[in-house]
Amino acid sequence: MGGRDLVRSVKAVGFVGAAQGLRTVRAAWRRRRADAVGLPARGAERARVPGQVREATPEPGGGVLRFSRSELRITVAVNGAVFWGWDGAGPEPSYALAGRCPEPDPRAVLEPDKDGGWRVVAERVTVVVSRNGAVEVRTPGGVTLRRDLPPRWWEPVEGGPARWMQRSEVASDARFFGLGGRSSGPRLRDGVYRLWNTDQGRAFVPGDDPLYITMPVQLVVADAGTHLVFHDTSWDGTVTLREGGEGAGSGHDRAGACEVRMDGGPLRCWVMLGAPARVLLAWASLTGAPALPPAWALGHHHARWGFGSAQEVRRIVAGYRERGLPLDAVHLDIDHYDAHQVFTVDQERFPGLPALAEELRREGIRLVSIVDPAVKAEAGNEVYDSGVAHDAFVRDGSRQPVYGVVWPGEVVYPDFTHARVRKWWGGLYEERLRQGFSGFWHDMNEPTSFAAFGEMTLPRSARHDLEGRGGDHREAHNVYALCMAKAGYEGLRELVPRQRPLLFSRSGWVGMQRYGGSWSGDVATGWPGLRASLSLVMGLGLCGVPYSGPDVGGFDGSPSAELYLRWFQLGSYLPLFRTHASLRAGRREPWEFGAEVLEHARVALLERRRLLPYFVTLAHLARRTGAPYVRPVWWSSPEDRSLRDCEDAFLLGDCLLVAPVLDPGADRRAVQLPRGRWYDIATEQAYEGPAQVLVDAPLSRIPVLARAGAVIPTCGTDGGLELEVWAPAPGRTGAGLVVQDAGDGWEEPGVERYLARWEGGRVAVEREGKGGEEPPHPVRVRGLGGR
DSSP states (O other), rough: HHHHHHHHHHHHHHOOOOHHHHHHHHHHHHHHHHHHSSOOOOOOOOOOOOOOOEEEEEEEEEEEEEEOOOEEEEBBTTSEEEEEEETTTOOOOOOOOSSSOOBBBTTEEEOOOOOEEEEEEOOOOOEEEEEEEOEEEEEETTHHHHHHHHOEEEEEETSOOOOOEEEEETTOOOOOEEEEEEETTSOOSSEEEEEEEOSSOOBTTTTTTSSSEEEEEEEEEEETTEEEEOOOOOOOOEEEEOEEEEOTTTSSEEEEEEEEEEEOOOOOEEEEEEEEHHHHHHHHHOOOOOOOOGGGGGEEEETTTTTHHHHHHHHHHHHHHHTTTTOEEEOOOGSSSBBTTTTTOTTSTTTTHHHHHHHHTTOOEEEEEEEOOOOOOOOHHHHHHHHHTTBOOBOTTTBBBEEEEETTEEEOOOTTTHHHHHHHHHHHHHHHHHHTTEEEOOOOOTTTOOOOSSSOOOTTTTEOTTTTEEEEHHHGGGHHHHHHHHHHHHHHHHHSTSSOOOOESSSSSGGGTTOOEEOSSSSSSSSHHHHHHHHHHHHHHHHHHHOOOOTOOOSOOOOOOHHHHHHHHTTTTSEEEEEEOOOTTTOOOGGGGHHHHHHHHHHHHHHHHHHHHHHHHHHHHHHHHHHSSEEOOOTTTTHHHHTTTOOEEEEEETTTEEEOOSSTTTSSSEEEEEEEEETTTTTEEEEEEEEEEEEOOTTTTTEEEEETTTTTEEEETSEEEEEEOOOOOOOOOOEEEEOOOOOOOOOOOEEEEEEEEEEETEEEEEEETTTOOOOOEEEEOOOOTTT
């Protein structure tokens, strides 16, 4: 053990208590020994590149190119997405894909290219392969968006998985986004980003990397176009990014660059290009439509690690009720478990939990439960005994259980990569439903195992089923939480088939949106943590996970009144609006910060309630189109370079631009506007974009601007649906969509589209496709400037 590891061991013993601390020391040694025995030494390696192309065989959508030391399969799908795989790799099996792969484009043609290379020509894309294996993706107009250089493999002489590396070039003006939940985003600067889901073991700030959700998904935005690239392997790896720019003294722009290095897995890739909306639509069709949360989950959630008792929950709910503050859900953390054991209840502190849940439901408040994957390894624990009977837990190469340490003490871990285990685990949610819970949040599922030194997860040598293929934790680690979410979601679909589940997860991987959303995890309390909150939500949305949000106020500390309020105001415009804090952190109820903050928080809560029909519409549109609720300001104008560099504001759907206050003491802030007319919704002052404008941001609110011509579904004063219409600019028209949720079931509501235009001296609003018929809802026109 090194000196640093020894210090960590001593700290662990002191921090979590002697018994648990010693367990973490033993767990760290046990993990180290397991990997020393269970993982082969890499030893000598052979380097390999594809070599020269020798022949090509056409196939539907593309073809197979055979090189002297590898082969490359290229297929263009009917939706324009491009797949290629080296060494015979196909698109399946894959945890990322939803259902069957899209059909090949029958019109795509494989044909010779100059200098001995080949190309696949399709309507939406051209893929050019050089004679030595470089792959270029070009727009229909012939502009190169991406050039992947010939890959390189390092194969162990004695067999085993090969490491590989792929270098790529993009346009000099390109900006990188994505890679999952990154605290330093949403625009990803030059640097190395690791692809290994990680519990830092402490609250994080911008720059901490990696975090809980890493995805090998990049969205690259340049003047010539936008493209998404996905390297479909779940192994540990890194992505090194370098933005382009003006070449020093050369007179030429330096290309942007990306280098992907993976410790194993297939070298296969998907690329899709077009406008951002088209790209995310193709991405959703490939990896799955986002799960639709129940309407109540789009309201305000209150959580805390350390409510401590049912009486405390009732006290908090009464505080909201007495102050007239809307509340839609209360979350119970691990302190409601019996000795931290999953699928149990502490009957002394939370007696009669079903009665409490029913009491809250009568007030319109749902109860949400935390669910951890680790199971206390103790005979007599019902979940453990059941798991042993089902052979459900992860084992090592000698078929012995793999043990870890989490809150209950010594634990074992279900192997969620086995369909039978997922089925067993999904059935356990019946206990949660009997207790009255309506929603679920998955925690500690990276998976985490406390360790005094080394990585806080399972041994890399731990064995997993991987859908019958077999493998170890090196491949299973990043998809562990994804498979847990699948187990929970599918179990709930069977147990309560008429209700849409609410499920969100701290960790996950590509495709996790099929089963729910995410939250930020343990973001540090402080202004940097506030800024990181927005980065995570935007980054995940661009990777296809639209429903997410942070711990409002931060996880670990006591925010100032100003910081809490600014975080609360930001949260009120994010999909998952949840206050939450650690056992040792300060309170998070709005009335704990004084009368002024309470009144301003009330305004934010009431505005969230007023905009609930808009959030419901955005949720349905995300399911149908893959477009996130929270979008970067360049979403509709990716060619505007000034917008690509804007990271402190966002579009909420197509209609609103939200500019949160992210710095202390600010009462005004600059806002970068996309083109068109925008109205400050508080003052109705009009601004013309593209431009940077200075907008008032008093403590009572954050700047929110509405797009001219927007038609926004809102909740009227009588509780019914009302259309808020912002006057179009002179000579222009506007529009907006409305999707009315029929409840929390599976009915598919229709999409209503409304048009707004000037008609004489008034703004006329009509429903499209109804022959000029007036809307069936009340209409409120704003932005008329006194007319």
